[in-house]
Amino acid sequence: MDQERLSLSPLAAFRDHLARGELAYQYDPASGRAVFPPRVIGPGTGNPDLAWRASAGLGTVYAVTVISPRDQxxxxxxxxxxxxxxxxxxxxxxxxxxxxxxxxxVRAQVHTPPDGQPPYPVFLPEAA
Known part of the structure; x- marks a missing residue:
């Protein structure tokens, strides 16, 4: 059983990886699939032995919307x-x-808010 899973909740483990500069996800060996968002058991399999893996951080924009708030x-x-x-x-x-x-x-980067809130992933365009 993954030692990290025993000591931290899935959200806490995810945030711990982000604090170390890593975008992490879980992997379910029973299904052979990535699991995200972090969970206690594998969806569809009920497997409680999910492993943490660090993402290489590369991805592709699947959908986008632009929000245009007044005066911002x-x-x-x-x-x-x-x-x-x-x-x-x-x-x-x-x-x-x-x-x-x-x-x-795009390539993931960890953003750490200056107000002490937990870090979270953002993306930058990948150089062509």
Whole structure:
């Protein structure tokens, strides 16, 4: 059984990886699939022995929407399909919100908020 799983909740283990600069996901050996978001048991299998793996951080924008709040800069919200086989919601930084397109290759980066909130993954366009 994965020692990390014994000592931390799935969310705490995920955040611990982020604090170390890693985007982590779980892997279910019973199904041979990536598991995300973090869970106690594998979906479809009920397997309680999920293993943690570090993602290489590369993915492709699956869906994007641009939010344009009044009196604020627009920002994007994206779904990213990671190369390891899981999908997560985040944002793409480093380019204007309207320039983010479906199919854009991106690389994960851990964002640590200055106000002491937990770190979370964001994405940057991958260099061509």
């Amino acid at each position: 800069a627009p920002y994007n919200v994206v779904l990213v399909d990671m190369d390891e086989g899981f999908r997560l919601m985040s944002r793409v930084e480093g380019v204007p919100a309207d320039d983010v397109r479906i199919g854009l290759r």
